[in-house]
Amino acid sequence: MEKIFNKDLNRNILLTHFRFEIIHRSKKSRARVGKIYTPHGIIDTPGFVAVGTNGTLKALDNATLDGLGLQLMFANTYHLLLHPGSKLIAQAGGIHKFANRKSPIITDSGGFQVFSLAYGGVAQELKSKGQKKHDNSIVKINEEGVLFRSYRDGSKILLTPETSIQAQKEIGADIIVSFDELLPYHADKKYLMRSLQRTHRWEKRSLEEHKKNINNQALYAVLHGGVDKELRKKSCDYLSKLDFDGFAIGGSVGKDRFEMFEMLKFLMPNLPEDKPNHLLGIGDLESIKGIVPLGVDTFDSSHPTRCARHGLVFTKKGTMRIIKSGNVNNFGPIENNCKCPVCQKYSLSYVCHLFKAKEITGLILATIHNVYFMIELMKRYREKILNDEI
């Protein structure tokens, strides 16, 4: 394991081991400012985690991303398993070397995608009111794990706690995640309970597999129990007794923001306070406003990058459609006083023109702006917590 200096603090701490440090607890809420130390650098919390499914953010290369200062990138084991395969990434020297990313990376277990592709994703599943149970990609779920079909070539792949952890070891992210079953929002309580117990057994097996070769990676548990507080409490109690390095909140935490905030209000105090937590798949601006005071440390979302590709840019005044009447005549930047490389160099007029002309360059510039916005937004949140303002 290469030893890395903590350049951020100009101190000579060897960042060979995963460690979480709480810098400040707000006097006003459960919000906290912390630092997660990883082999590839520090993650300041609360922090936004951008999604780079295939080992890259969409429309941005990792050298540019490192330059922006994004501290943690989320890559998807499921997609990397289907292509190029975890063994190939291991041969390349691990995901950091393969993707030329200098900063920390987290991978999920692969389970989420297996199940969400089968159920059609949370939003679609909610829309279908639970009527859509399965497509035919999942061949079998049993105690061992889940057998599914690759959407690329139809080949059958068995994902178990052991194979998921082994794959994540080969990929070599700084933080990896236990194998779990993602249940749809409309699961009935009986199935939810049975599934939760099996997920707990899967997570215990994940931890055991992890301990065979820690490989300087941190392993997060995934809390489940759907929208049932009793089951969520059970999941917290069970998993927090095990020796995980952090706790991710998975599964459906509600059909809307209100339900999510309610569930997190209940859930967060049940998590081990000295371990970092991660809220999976949430990252729209309204949700962030609600989850930071509840003590969420990190959260990942493809929302900012997807918005960018759809021509929606973030500003302090709100989200703006790039192709909007008047924008092509605005020779100022996307946002005044924004220090991002796009606002420093290009006008809103030009970016608007690129979108109107359907130029890929427009997607690149909007993505840079939105990712930078998220990084700065989280800096401001941390500042406010340090001042006990939230």
Added chain:
Amino acid sequence: MEKIFNKDLNRNILLTHFRFEIIHRSKKSRARVGKIYTPHGIIDTPGFVAVGTNGTLKALDNATLDGLGLQLMFANTYHLLLHPGSKLIAQAGGIHKFANRKSPIITDSGGFQVFSLAYGGVAQELKSKGQKKHDNSIVKINEEGVLFRSYRDGSKILLTPETSIQAQKEIGADIIVSFDELLPYHADKKYLMRSLQRTHRWEKRSLEEHKKNINNQALYAVLHGGVDKELRKKSCDYLSKLDFDGFAIGGSVGKDRFEMFEMLKFLMPNLPEDKPNHLLGIGDLESIKGIVPLGVDTFDSSHPTRCARHGLVFTKKGTMRIIKSGNVNNFGPIENNCKCPVCQKYSLSYVCHLFKAKEITGLILATIHNVYFMIELMKRYREKILNDEI
């Protein structure tokens, strides 16, 4: 007009005026090495001109492009007229400021696109063997100019020598081009002759319009006459007597490379030797090999960037398909010893993975590599000419 230092030469030449300097004439062929001085810097010749139709290369932003060292970008007046409009670019402070490009830009007259969109482009027109005469985008061609319909909103636009030059003044490129009629390969001689005479009158009017306000821009004539040597000679004779700053070779110069080389062999000695020339729309690697010894100074093509987006990368050994069996296992760069930012940071394996995963990032990286390749290729050509090797 801002005065700019010639940083390239570390000499204090004020680059306020367009100037062409021949550094070396090969002893072996008509090839020559030169420097075109423009208000935005030097263009070394022979040099490749990348196409940035809408004021950007596809999948690359201009800051990145400047970093690669591309000396001349070709933007299309036709597209810029339709969006965002030349008046808006003037309001923005000109194309360099609008698009954040520090280095030289050339625009065409708009005529090429009006006619080529109507005829369906050279390749399509050749395929149709001249049967396809017009779509309905051209409403009227007469002595005054051409009235056509915008494909964006159906509005009618009149392009004349005067309006084209005025638009190019508003856009503000370093080099602008006279208004001409592009004839299809299959035009009959009678029409070709009549059209050539009108084009000559249009070019003279372009020059007169240009001289009303030179605006520190250089104006190139466009030589026509199709595949008829007699007419080509007439065009050279007529246009070279007028006070143009350079000479572009337009229209069809042949249905294949052989015909093109034959025509250029005949044509090039008829051009004023002390003025720079530009071959319009040619830039594939095989053609370059043939045209450089004939004395072509600059040439533009979207070929390298389009190839990149189709997953074809250039190497000294030839063009390579990125998604090729074995490439995903190749942890070396796209090309050994290539100093481009992509080969310095990313493996062929990773770029191949990005293309397989259909990531936009793949298009970005392949484009950077190919543009850099073209820049380096032309450096090698100039080196060889300096050594009288070609």
